[in-house]
Amino acid sequence: MKRHGARAAASFAALVLWAGCRPAEDGEEDAAAAAVEAPAQTCRVVRQGLSLPEEVRETSGAALDPLVPEVFWTVGDSGTDPVLYAVTADGALAGRVAVAGARNRDWEDVAIGPCPGGDCVYVGDIGNNQNSAGNEVVLYRAPLPRPQDAATRPAEVFRARFPGGGRDTEAMFVAADGGVYLVNKGQRDDIELWRWPTPLRPGPVDLVRVRVLAPEPQQPGDAVTGAGASRDGRWVALRTYGRLALYRTADLLGSGEAAFSMDLAPLGEPQGEGVAMRSDGTVLLTSESGEGALPGRAAWLQCPLR
Template identity: 70%
Template sequence: MTAFRSMHLVRMRAALSLAALVLLTGCERPGDEPEASAKGDSLQTCRIIRKEVALPADVGESSGVAFDPRTEGVFWTHGDSGADPVIFAFGPDGQPAGRVVVAGARNRDWEDVAVGPCEGGECVFLGDIGNNTSREREITLYRAPLPALTDTVTRPAQAFRARFPGDGRDTEALFVTTDGSVYLINKGQHDEIELWRWPTPLQPGPVDLVRVRTLAPEPGSPGDAVTGAGSSQDGRWVAVRTYARLLLFRTADLLGNGEAAFSMDLTPLAEPQGEGVAMRADGTVVLTSESGGHGLAAQATLLQCPLP
């Protein structure tokens, strides 16, 4: 059974064996502030560094997130479908650090962002890959040189088009590895959860996406739908998130036939709607969410996860 389909079992086990968890973790005792627990080869804990960091209203739907490799703690995010073609930089406290228009791009349905290598240095990759009806086969990837925090507009973005074989896939997760390879994970609300590779070198296209593997036959519940992914800057790890769970894979395992090294229940964080994830080589993870009703802002959460 994959981690994507085991969330309901984890909840049942947690409810039935609280005493055992106290003995195993040594840190979840009555009266303690709850921390997010991770389950893999052994029970581990991700420490919450910052929780419920409110993001400004102009990022009402933070659908994807990526760390800036040049500035400690700074991350980039963007709005969802129909928003301006803009990326926003924030510090770990949620304070704005930059606002940059992506020149030549259109935000039809941006769902994820990554920072990775490209000719001449580092680039920002934006996945215009959302497809709620699963009817559209073609998707678009925008790539532009990573802007400085003080820039107001990027250099002109390149657009690359690709298509799924057969029917389209509703897709929200994108990550870029250290060799510049681009991968997607479809959401899985109406299909199998699958890992896809975008053929490189990138071409204007449209090109045919290559299916790498099936991660799960289908989500076990709506909370298991995949909404974001991000590769660590040293290339060793990939974080994958659903609405309710964080999964950390060794990159070789994810691209091969392996399972997640451990997973973490995110429901105690009470995110309005969990969407984005990024991680650093030291196990720092940032999660972002869309805004909720009743005046709730989009928010970010910072975790420190021990890497096996």
């Protein structure tokens, strides 16, 4: 693993999300100790271990429907159909909606956000990018469907590239102003926040790096696997396999730290992947089934926002 200077190490600890994943270098102890005192709180677990339908064993992202409060949307990972699954809050399948004109190479996240004409669903075909030809990621956008629809309207397709080489990426969120952001996983790279140039156009275009969030994690469980923004635009949730962090949006897009974070290990997720949140601090987590034929899982949290 590459070594990092004191400034990067202090920022790394201050993020809390990845704090404690590397030993401090000489002279870093005081800065790191102060940094890890950033607020860490526990969200109230409303429900955990909720089984998802068989069709979404490989859930890789989640988005809360703004028009049907009891429904969330999820997508399958690579090798599954190009389909949006509508799921009720208690885990029942509410709909199966094909994304018209789309292909699922490696769908890794889904978001709902503004677009010309109203609300749209955004699907990020962004995974395993360092192994893909042409270093491209693909974004699909379509008007938000209803759970009972058979298919979306024809999806718009936007293509982009990571400058300087691919990044394995699983996290995407759409801000209240329609901006699209990616956070790469941190597999063999620093964890970075990227912005899709706007207005969206077919491309391919070069993604813009906003900031480095943390140096490359030294533990696999600290890789970033999902992101979601609150509809009021004030908050963004980032998750790894084992931890949840909530950022004020202005802090995340600037140079600030997470407002607080939570250890997700007690939830016993097989493979934590998706996260979505409401403006009132309600957070949804989804997990793939892991090994074997177990169903995917979901958990609902209530997090303090202030």
